[in-house]
Structure formats: C-alpha cells, structure tokens
Amino acid sequence: MSKKIIIIGAGIAGLSAGCHARRNSYEVEIFEKEDHPGGLCTAWERNGYTFEGCIHWLVGTRPGSQFNRLWQEVGALQDTHIYDHEVFLRLEGEQGRCVNIYSDLGRLKSHLLELSPEDAPVVEEIVGAALAFSQVEFPLEKARELYRPWDLPRLMVRMMPLFQYMGKLSRVSVAAYLKNFKNPFLREALGQLMPGGYAMIGLVSTLASLHNRDAGFPRGGSLGFARSIEQYYLALGGKIRYRAGVKRILVKEGRAVGVILEDGTKEYGDIIISAADLHHTHYTLLKGKYLTPAIKEAFRLDTFTSVQVSLGVAADLAAEPRRLALRLKEPWIVGGETNHYLAVHNYAFDPTLNPPGKTVLTAALYSGYEEWLKLAQDQSRYREEKEKIAARVLELVEQRFAAARGRVETVDVATPLTYNRYTNVYQGAYMGWVVPPHKGQFSIAKTLPGLEGFYQIGQWVQPPAGLPGAMLTGRHVLQIICRKDKRRFREGPFRLPG
Ligand SMILES: Cc1cc2nc3c(=O)[nH]c(=O)nc-3n(C[C@H](O)[C@H](O)[C@H](O)COP(=O)(O)OP(=O)(O)OC[C@H]3O[C@@H](n4cnc5c(N)ncnc54)[C@H](O)[C@@H]3O)c2cc1C
Numbered sequence: 001m002s003k004k005i006i007i008i009g010a011g012i013a014g015l016s017a018g019c020h021a022r023r024n025s026y027e028v029e030i031f032e033k034e035d036h037p038g039g040l041c042t043a044w045e046r047n048g049y050t051f052e053g054c055i056h057w058l059v060g061t062r063p064g065s066q067f068n069r070l071w072q073e074v075g076a077l078q079d080t081h082i083y084d085h086e087v088f089l090r091l092e093g094e095q096g097r098c099v100n101i102y103s104d105l106g107r108l109k110s111h112l113l114e115l116s117p118e119d120a121p122v123v124e125e126i127v128g129a130a131l132a133f134s135q136v137e138f139p140l141e142k143a144r145e146l147y148r149p150w151d152l153p154r155l156m157v158r159m160m161p162l163f164q165y166m167g168k169l170s171r172v173s174v175a176a177y178l179k180n181f182k183n184p185f186l187r188e189a190l191g192q193l194m195p196g197g198y199a200m201i202g203l204v205s206t207l208a209s210l211h212n213r214d215a216g217f218p219r220g221g222s223l224g225f226a227r228s229i230e231q232y233y234l235a236l237g238g239k240i241r242y243r244a245g246v247k248r249i250l251v252k253e254g255r256a257v258g259v260i261l262e263d264g265t266k267e268y269g270d271i272i273i274s275a276a277d278l279h280h281t282h283y284t285l286l287k288g289k290y291l292t293p294a295i296k297e298a299f300r301l302d303t304f305t306s307v308q309v310s311l312g313v314a315a316d317l318a319a320e321p322r323r324l325a326l327r328l329k330e331p332w333i334v335g336g337e338t339n340h341y342l343a344v345h346n347y348a349f350d351p352t353l354n355p356p357g358k359t360v361l362t363a364a365l366y367s368g369y370e371e372w373l374k375l376a377q378d379q380s381r382y383r384e385e386k387e388k389i390a391a392r393v394l395e396l397v398e399q400r401f402a403a404a405r406g407r408v409e410t411v412d413v414a415t416p417l418t419y420n421r422y423t424n425v426y427q428g429a430y431m432g433w434v435v436p437p438h439k440g441q442f443s444i445a446k447t448l449p450g451l452e453g454f455y456q457i458g459q460w461v462q463p464p465a466g467l468p469g470a471m472l473t474g475r476h477v478l479q480i481i482c483r484k485d486k487r488r489f490r491e492g493p494f495r496l497p498g
Pocket of ligand 1: 008010012034039041056244245247276419423431457458460467468470
C-alpha cells in the first residue's frame, strides 16, 4: 500500500510537491486555508478587472530552458502564450530623462553607454557577466542533500565559465556594487530591479534570464499559472481540500503523524510536508518546539514588502510601457520605508486580465510591516491611510497617463497585512529573506532534528525566493522522500493524455 502524504498549503511549493508525489505514486492530500490555489502567486477580480498580484517576471518561460522543463514537469507552461517585452523596465526622471532596461543585453549596453560613456567599465562588467550567465545552466535539478562526492567536481566544471565573475559578484550587494556608477540615474535605474541588500549576482542572473527570453509573463497571469499546476495535480489523482486551514501538526513519539484542522478534525498521514510559511509552521503549527538555531538566526535577516495599489482604467493603455519607475519629486515614506520611485505595471498586453478596451495598472511602493500593524489596531486609521495612499497614486498616475485622466473606475489597495492575512506569510515578506552576500549559499534544512516524518518546503527554505525556488523545493523534497523509501525518483516531462 502506498504511503499517504499530507501537504499543508496549496502555494506553488505545495502544488509542486503534490505533483511530484503523485508522479511517484504516493497518495496525497493538500490542505489549504483559502478557497483557491497559488498562495502568494495570485490575482483578484474587481468589477471585471483581474488585478495581478504577483508575477513581474517568471524564470523558465523559454521553451527548452532548464526551468521551463521543470515547470512542464508540474504541468505549467505546457501550452501557454508568453509575453516578452523589448523594454523590461523604463525609468522616468525629471525633464523627460529616461533609462530603458532592454531585455537584449547588446541593446542595453549600447543604450547605457550612450547615456553615460564614463561608466563604460562598470557597464561592460555587468553586461559581460550577464552574457556569461546566460550561457550556463545552474545544476539545480537535484536536491543538495542528495549530492554524491562526484557531483561537486561536476558542478565546478559546469560553473567554470562563471568563475571570473562569481567571486566578485556574489560577495558584493547590489547597493554597494551600483555605487561604481558615476551617473546617478543609471545607478538608480539598475537599482530598481531589486532591493539593494541582495548579492549583485542575483541582478546579473535576472538580466541573463531576460536576455535569454526566459523571464516572461504567462498569459492569464499568476492565478492562471497556479491553476494550471492545480489542474495537473488533480488530473494526476491528487486531492485538495480548500477552506481547510491547519491549526496544528500532530506529533506522536517524535514523529509527525497528522494535522488538526481549524474545525477540529484530525487527519492522519505517513509523511507531513509543510508548504506553509516557515515562521507560521514553526511558531504556530509546531508551537515553537522544533526551532533550530539556524531558523531562529535566519529570522533576524532582512525582508521586504510593499503596498500595491491596483487601478481599473477605462482606457486602452497598450501603447504605454509595460513597466515604469516614475521618479517622485519628493521622497514618499510608506509604512516607514522611503520611496524615491513609484513602480507602475501596465497589463494592457494581456487581454485575459482586462475588460475589452480597458486596462489594469498596478502601482507598488516599498513599505515596512510594523507601522501597518499599529495602524490596524484602529480600523478607521488603517482605512484612512490606505485611502490616502490610493489618492496620491491616482494623482501620479493621472499626471503620467493622459488617457487615464478621469477614467479610473476601480481602485484596490493591498498592504503588507493583506499578504499576511491571505497566506500567513511572515511580515508580508513575499520574497522571503534578503540574504546578504556574506551568507553565501544559504538555505534551511528541509528536515528537523527530533521530528521524524516531517518536511518543510517553500520560499524560505531555499533563497532566493520566488516561484522557481518554491517549485524546486517541492521537487527536491520528493527526491529526498523517494531516496529514503528506496524508490527511483520519476522525473522528466509528462503530458497527461487528452
Ligand atoms: C507582489 C509580489 C510580486 C512577486 N513577484 C514575483 C516575480 O515576479 N517572480 C517570482 O518568481 N516570484 C514573485 N513573487 C514571489 C512569489 O510569489 C513567492 O516567492 C512564492 O509564491 C512563494 O510560494 P510558496 O509556495 O513558498 O509560499 P506561499 O505562496 O505563501 O504558499 C503557502 C500556502 O500555504 C497556505 N497556508 C498558510 N498557512 C496555512 C495553514 N495553517 N493551513 C493551510 N494552509 C495554509 C497559504 O494560504 C498559501 O496558499 C512575488 C510575490 C508578490 C506578492
């Protein structure tokens, strides 16, 4: 009889683990507290508009790429139209100044050099490194826990072309590296790609994926993407129970044996995988009993979050850039975080998200978490702050997009508390930790000492977070489980008949 696996959470990590578990013939049931799949990979409907809540770029959208193969394994991107954009981000400053972050590295290099010839050495280094990264696939398919002695030398050989860049770029943060730019506008433009605390290597690999046309946007957006994995999992015979929040993990004699749901029901399994937020898993579901020093220490690292204002505009903005960073005249402090830019995403390109002739715009501002928590003690102050932010964003958007003036018919504000409320994510930190360069190859063990039959996966376990990382942890945990059960891990693309 096959073992039963219980998975907590139908985010991308949980769904990925579910698909791999089914493909390896385990009986599986996922318990999800919400009524839909995806977790942080989501979108929501308002007045016919689909407000996109996650994917800005998805690594793995180019057919045949490493991550594309891995997405196909979990039923995603099998026949999905992908949108790639020539200009990934356009930074607009005062007096009509602008910088375009082109996806194509050759074009990006010429453009940056034209804007700032004095920055040639740093532009050449970034572009050179990104080109080198664009030609190498990191060996990520196999769980590190299962590495054999001969895997490491093989890995070194594969990474050889990157050695000249790895040493330097993995040891310096984005903010520190970008100080090398003489032109402050270029520095700011590249700085818009990710928070300054990340290692520079992350920014370079993003440019490499964009250049490879392997970091696009799937038609149907985040919720469509999550649903495609959910449907595949169900077709493989997996079960999901929605509106079934887990209250506690049941432990008997040092072994995880099941879960207690919010309604008090007990469910039992041979293996329990928590794909829910790591902080929530430890501090709520396991009552802090299995915390390791590494996990406690990790929660001292920085995280980041933001406020998203989504706008339904009764105008077609397809001629406008896909992604903009608008320089603010005055710095804007939101939830204790200072913003110099307003990031605006224009989804006019995907007809599945907009009513005909209309456009979804979303605007994002970095924000702290604690300030919102304090505000939420008084719901009217919390609402007022949201309204104030929405009004200011509306003003800025109407200044920038003439066609939107007087045509914004729907407004929605998500704060860091919203992310936490819907997914239990720690402090609204939807990208996990910002792992500083000195931490190197940082990750959290998927197993816990003193707790047999339990595994933890998801964005916190394998930084850098994001959808590919979450999906990988679902694959890796099943490799580990299969190894333990002395089964050969079944992998590779697999299309369901019909
Ligand atoms: C605004 C925004 C932009 C982003 N942009 C990108 C991007 O461009 N590219 C990219 O790759 N990534 C992006 N991300 C990050 C990405 O969405 C996350 O890293 C990833 O989705 C995390 O997946 P996960 O499965 O680890 O966790 P989650 O998505 O948090 O899934 C956990 C699941 O567990 C459920 N759950 C929690 N507690 C319980 C419980 N007690 N019982 C039952 N169920 C429970 C939750 O409801 C949720 O469904 C973005 C995220 C946001 C919010």
